[in-house]
Amino acid sequence: MSDxxxxxxxxxxxxxxxxxxxxxxxxxxxxxxxxxFGQTIARWEEVTEHMxxxxxxxxxxxxxxxxxxxxxxxxxxxxxxxxxxxGTAAEVCERDLLLEDISDLMDAVADKKxxxxxDKGKKVDTSENDGHRIRAAALQGLKRKTAGxxxxxxxxxxxxxxxxxxRSKRAxxxxxxxxxxxxxxxxxxxxxxxxxxxxxxxxREEIAAKRAEVAVRKEELALRHRKLELEEQxxxxxxxxxxxxxxxxKTEREAQLQFMRSTIEMMRSLTSNK
Numbered sequence: 661m662s663d664x665x666x667x668x669x670x671x672x673x674x675x676x677x678x679x680x681x682x683x684x685x686x687x688x689x690x691x692x693x694x695x696x697f698g699q700t701i702a703r704w705e706e707v708t709e710h711m712x713x714x715x716x717x718x719x720x721x722x723x724x725x726x727x728x729x730x731x732x733x734x735x736x737x738x739x740x741x742x743x744x745x746x747g748t749a750a751e752v753c754e755r756d757l758l759l760e761d762i763s764d765l766m767d768a769v770a771d772k773k774x775x776x777x778x779d780k781g782k783k784v785d786t787s788e789n790d791g792h793r794i795r796a797a798a799l800q801g802l803k804r805k806t807a808g809x810x811x812x813x814x815x816x817x818x819x820x821x822x823x824x825x826x827r828s829k830r831a832x833x834x835x836x837x838x839x840x841x842x843x844x845x846x847x848x849x850x851x852x853x854x855x856x857x858x859x860x861x862x863x864r865e866e867i868a869a870k871r872a873e874v875a876v877r878k879e880e881l882a883l884r885h886r887k888l889e890l891e892e893q894x895x896x897x898x899x900x901x902x903x904x905x906x907x908x909x910k911t912e913r914e915a916q917l918q919f920m921r922s923t924i925e926m927m928r929s930l931t932s933n934k
Contacts, residue, residue, distance in 0.1 A: 673718040677747020684758035735759040
């Protein structure tokens with residue numbers, strides 16, 4: 661006879677429309693789709709912990725992430741109705757709105773990352789171009805120096821009696837040429853740096869505008885959620901009022917029937933006594 665105890669099968673958490681709404685709200689708050697490199701798993705673990713606090717310990721990391729992926733895939737294919745889950749019409753509407761907002765937020769994040777990648781690529785290209793320019797300037801200076809050396813050799817062969825004054829003037833002219841090249845090169849570098857600063861500033865403004873747009877979308881989402889909650893509360897109040905009115909009318913009808921029965925019984929009694 662075996663002494664081993666039978667292992668308990670872990671209960672599987674089944675998502676409903678209400679739990680879908682809670683999951684999507686946590687995704688918006690934690691934003692795992694906008695996590696820095698290497699932190700996506702940590703953010704999904706945070707989402708899972710929050711869901712466990714709401715729906716119990718049977719909620720799993722894998723279940724939350726798979727359910728979110730399935731919801732987004734169904735939303736993009738316009739196939740949410742095919743997903744089996746119980747819920748009210750208000751909950752279904754709220755889930756659709758949350759998915760729409762998350763889709764917009766994910767698109768905004770993708771655009772931001774794409775812009776940052778393009779900006780990084782431009783910086784690399786600019787650095788390479790600066791290197792090419794420096795090498796070209798150095799090569800040009802070397803050519804001029806070589807040409808000047810050849811001229812000096814020819815001049816030495818042609819005229820051994822060149823005066824120190826002429827040599828000084830030639831050296832000054834060569835120095836002026838080098839200074840002009842350096843000045844032009846520094847001006848070119850300054851223009852390039854200015855252009856880079858302007859491009860970076862433009863990208864920052866674009867990213868700031870997108871962040872502001874995301875903030876507005878979140879505020880709109882919060883307002884819509886509040887509106888849905890108020891509509892649901894109003895629906896429940898109307899339902900309770902209808903049920904109370906129905907119960908009161910039912911009680912009145914039963915009282916009237918009882919009165920009629922009592923009246924009939926009394927009339928029968930009077931008739932039989934006669």
